[in-house]
Amino acid sequence: MMMRFLCVFVIGILPVLGLSQSTYSFNNSELPIEERVQDLVDRLTVEEKVSLLISTAKAIPRLDIEKYYHGNEALHGVVKGGRFTVFPQAIALSATWNPDLIYKVSTAISDEARAKWNFYNQGKDQKNVYSDMLTFWSPTINMARDPRWGRTPETYGEDPYLTSQIGLSFVKGLQGNDDKYLKVVSTPKHFVANNQEENRFGYNAKISERALREYYFPAYKTLIQEGNAQSIMSAYNAINGVPSTANNWLLNTVLRDEWGFKGYVVSDCGAPTYIEKSHHFVTDKEQAGKAALEAGLDLECGDDIYAKHLLPAYKAGLVSIESIDKAVSRVLRARFKLGVFDPETNNPFTKISPEVIGSKEHQDLALETSRQSIVLLKNERNILPLKSNAITKLAVVGFNANQVVFGDYSGLPVISPISPLQGIIDKVGDKVEVNYVKWKTAARNLNPIEAENLRNDFNDEPGLFAEYFDDKFLEGTPKTRVDKEVNFDPVNQPPDPYTSYRHKSIRWTGHITPNASGAYKIGVNSDDGIRLWLNNELVVDEWHNRGATTDQVPIYMEAGKKYAIKLEYFDNGGDAICQLLWEVPGSTDDLYKEDREAAKNSDYVIAVMGINKTIEKEGKDRTSLQLPEDQVNYLKEMYAINKNMIVVLVAGSSLAINWMDANIPAIVDAWYPGEAGGTAIADVLFGDYNPAGRLPFTFYKSITDLPPMDDYEITNGRTYMYFKGDVLYPFGYGLSYTKFEYSGMKIEKENDVLMLSATIKNIGEFDGDEVVQLYYKIKESTVIRPLKKLIGFKRVSLTKGESKTIQFKVSKKDLRFWNEHNKEWTFEKGKYTFMIGASSKDIRIQKTEKL
Template sequence: MAPFHLFFLLSCAAALIFPSFSRSLEPSFTSKPSRSLAAAPPSPKPGPIQTNGKNFSKVCDPARFKELNLVIDDFAYCDKSLPYEVRVKDLVGRMTLTEKVAQLGDKADGVQRIGLPKYYWWSEALHGIATTGFGTHFGDIVPGATSFPTPILTAASFNESLWKTVAQAISTEGRAMYNLGHSGLTFWSPNINVVRDPRWGRALETPGEDPFMIGVYAINFVRGLQDVEQTAAQQDLTSRPLKVSGCCKHFAAYDLEKWFFEDRHKFDARVTEQDMVETFMRPFEVCVKEGDVSSVMCSFNKINGIPACADTNLMTRTFRDEYKLNGYIVSDCDSLDVIYHVMNWLGDTQEDAIGLDLNCGWGQYNIYQHWGESAVAQGKVRETDIDRALTNLYMVLMRTGFFDNIPAYENLGLADICNKENIELATEAARQGIVLLKNNNTLPLDPKKIKLAALVGPHANATAPMIGNYNGIPCRYTSPLDAIGKDVKVDYQQGCDVLCMNETAFAPAIASAKNADVTIILAGLSLDVEAEERDRMDLLLPGDQTDFINQVAAASKGPVVLVILSGGAVDITFAEINPKIGAIIWAGYPGEEGGQAIADVIFGRYNPAGKLPLTWYKNDYVDALPMTSMQLRPVDEFGYPGRTYKFFNGTVLYPFGYGLSYTVFNYSAINTTTSSLTLEVNTAEFCKPLSYMTKFTAPPCPSLNIADYKCSEEINFEVEVTNTGNMDGYHTALVYSKPPPEVANGPMKQLVAFQRVFVPAKQSAKLNFTVNACKALALVEKTAYIVFPAGKHTIVVGDGPELVSFPVEVKLQI
């Protein structure tokens, strides 16, 4: 019996004896949906900072200092003529040690005697301003904010400009809420962890499984949050202003919540350096180096025996020295207390856990605020280390305008939250991400030909499930029932909920399908099944949903459309092969306007163009390897098939990048300026070994160490995309590179570029691509060197039969 199968059986037996238990380290914030903000009455602007009952929009307001019986001219940190570093040094230098450590928690106490107010660091903006965190609250003045689709669906658009535009809208609403006293300026978003395993409960929060794509998403989302117009290219990053501060999380190798006896608070991710460099670290490197993110968050888990938040090699060498992080590092909430109480790592005391810039944790769990002075007294931490942490923190707050405000955003207010433009953007983001998985000439539907539509299933009248987690209170909800009911007469019968444990409730939905001209089934997952601290045990629909869908489809008089709401992959092979189910749509968790976006796709007002950012495996995947296996490449001795589209060597239901359209697109290669590259290598020291297939003789210089060679060579090519159908539509061309076939253990292919283009029916569009040769063709060797291999590479545009490809031969001469 394979090791995993034995482990699986033992775990199942043990699970029956010992009930599972997990404590959530993040508090639960729940609120009821509000009415539309469009009708909200005007309210006074309270400002973010209260002093003696009065509201101020910035720390360094002379009137505010007067309220404190202080003279602002006595405080150099409020002198705008001085550089930020000088001002921050003055601020930190005025504090006692007791006052310093009181600022190192997510609820910073402030120091009234020197004019420094309290500040709550923790706000979230994953897909809209969220209720999660102590820095943000809704109610009275701000009853809600725009709830965009969760990242997994927005990512499916493969549209860089959309990603940035959504983040810009979110940051505008966040800045407006700050002005109204309802939010901070530091948002711990986005989540850029790679989805290594389809069972992970937080897949909905991420851009998917491909590290290149996630990196591009991170750059655009962070730039959308942070960039102030006309200052984005400012060279002095220490003073470049921030619209709001973003945070790339959770570093690193984190994608396990709770699986049998493993949970994120104890899990030790045993990762090779090759996988770290190639997959788990790559989005973070890009986020810092190209996105200039101003914060990163470390994760709960251990990495090769060391808790991520205690690994000075990662935190200092990687982020500070190598990536040049210009900002602060924060712990995942209560992760430092987990190191002490749960992991009991190295028998450390609370004082030993101090080492980051900021500790997210409350009450006794805030290690820094409770034990910081003791750590200094015991000689375990230098006070200069605390000064450095405070400098990193207050430099970021200086850049956000916390002390001086930023004039361009001073007048943002209620009119900038939940406005018409943002609500339409939320709808458009959902439209662009929706993926058409199957269509046997069923869609689009013509509402004029439908007298009655049966609308059934767990999500047929979904509201809160559409917005997923790390959500705020939406401006409003447009459910599928709301939207589809505007187009056709609807008979709504839910039939079963997401957990679907009562088959006797199917009857009304089945009866509705028998009488309707068309049946639309909305099914899938919810936070009851996949969420933080909740991994899945399989890839199937919960409970009796499969039986429900099959019974409804069998009874249906007219065509059947199945819409799946989920973050992670679902094995719906039964629906793919069922001839009665004519079309399948994946709608992720589509946000507050998800119902409208779904209706627009179903009735043909929008031609779907989304592509899956995750591989959809069949359910036998979960029996093939344990969730605790971190290797990306196949492990033959255990029978592990590999992970993600780059390495999985089995059969899938729908591959990464899959997505249909109501029209047909074809490719043709027009021009490639580079079919071969010859690089003169000045010294053999730049050459590195490369793993080859058996019996292949390596050339004198098998590969080039990219770190040693400033590669400026480019690969230029042009592709024509032709819409041969009868409907206008968008299309995304995905570009992959394939390594030379003689290279061993390389990815089967890897994404290196993508472009989205609108092509009218019966017309063509040209796409021009320019990629850096070293980056596009690079591999990470098992030594963890990033190398540029010699040999015949292949560039591939597209997937399936319509793809075009061409070789690029690389010659390295010493």
């Protein structure tokens, strides 16, 4: 009897000791995943199930389930969790027109993510801090239908086929190629037609089903059916009156029933709240939870509707346990596929070493990707490539000359990133004198307060006393040092142990001592919160989350006197910057004197212009396509002095650079080129790399060429497919230092498949790449059809004098349109013209076939 009691006692305490977990079926890696998922779901209470439907899912200790954060970003490198390789921004990836290269890029990104997860898995505390290294809300495959859209740089451009092919490679590279395990989860976003930032939480996109099927849907369908994407993010907006996050037709009928999607749907952050708050689709938050769950939303990014109101909705009988079980099963299935419930020895991705993060191989890949993305827009007089042995002096000037601009959703680089200026200096060495002049503008004539004008109370050395806290509350024991200047900009600076945490707060104290008497302006450029005291008076109090903002305060100061200053700053994650600036009396009298001298005394002027996240970003659409006026005026002034001018554009979307195109002899579009961008730019300018990037969208001449922003019907003159006017640069456009000849186009038919071929020959003086593009159009149709439509492309490398035959396979399925009357895809008999060329406008050869 005593022995029986002891056996029962021991068995009873095993769960408490955590020893019985291995006996749970869901921990048996030999069982099918569906059986394991069901076993775990059956063991959960309804409260636990609901807790798993929130992106920051809490731990369930009794089942030894750790907390799990869904939601890092990886548009062009891992964003959160440390320092990683920073590749060119997404739009630049698309400008390579090279899916094979993009597969390598996303493979490197997910290798680094897994490597960081593996590293943190060695210590429970570290892993709890960074538990979001396996689920990524990338890529962004919304269509860049209008260049004013602030998130255009995150996309792959205006064409659904190009977006599908680049996105497909990206998803495949992220998720890995193991038959059983996922390397990471990829989440294409935002489903669907999330294409404007004004009223982004509440707008209703009115779109025909044909436009959805032909333009807005294809990339998602491809990434699900061919890429096996394991997650999809729903959008803030409504489609034809129904919020995307509560849209049964989108999330169940199309996504799951038609396309066979087996993964889970996560909301854009806070989107379930807007079902009731902004769209007024329901009357309360419990009803919002019901609408979202029944429509097929599985996971909430946020802590409102599912976190607080789904359980009450269940208890009130509004939602069923079956609906909850279905959602939690979908979410858990992805975690099982990641292998988080399995022994590490089973999973091949647990063997990826942290040594890959920022490795030489990945740095080289970032450089090659940047090179392949750069588009040569103009090269009059063959001014490019430059020959350094024929140059004595070179002026490098402009808004972005000494900036490293990564674009939105960017991480911190492992290495010191290379600016265009640095790339040029590294390229020419001591053979050429480089005259660099800092950018100044009447629009904001604020410059950094230099060390000679700053003192601290601890050692009276130049600079301010700095206290770095590892939280955003100025609490705990800080690391301290003297900063020569206040220029906290971790993205654009070398790795710094004082800035290793994403969430940080900093306090600088000391004195300002001006060299001259007069009326000054003290400015602080910051992203997130600041407080500024001058002479012990609080003059700026902006202690809250916000985007990049410059605050200015006027103050009269006398030469040689000390003026006390205290500046406090916190970073809430994401973008991080805090810079202490001033405007000195008389500094606006002649802004460009130094620039004019540099231009006058140089053989060539390289002006690095463009825009940045202050103009285009999430939450902010552009109101103009023009380059900022101060930059255009500056270029005109410099060009009047030196006609040998090359403009390098650093931007994430198209610009109406009409004056520049008419006057400047050479223009290069470098996008937001990543950590090695400066080196890539210099390689192109000096001929060590022959540019072959191609535009993934149209450059329009004027904003008046565009339909209203809220017009989602693509047939109303949008994109190269339906716009009939003159453009500045067409979709698919890009020049080379060499020339290519197209010939020998053939079409062979076999049942419903066409095999098209053409021969491409390099007839120029340089080795180079050509992006061969295939378009089609139908002569007559019962509906409005595209002027031409991309259905194939290949990037091919050709040495001087070399030729290659390129083949394309086209099915009749590729030539169909969506018949709204019959609700089906329809192929029309008729005369189809197939066009092969170097851009959507530069068609070199074509043939017409009756099909």
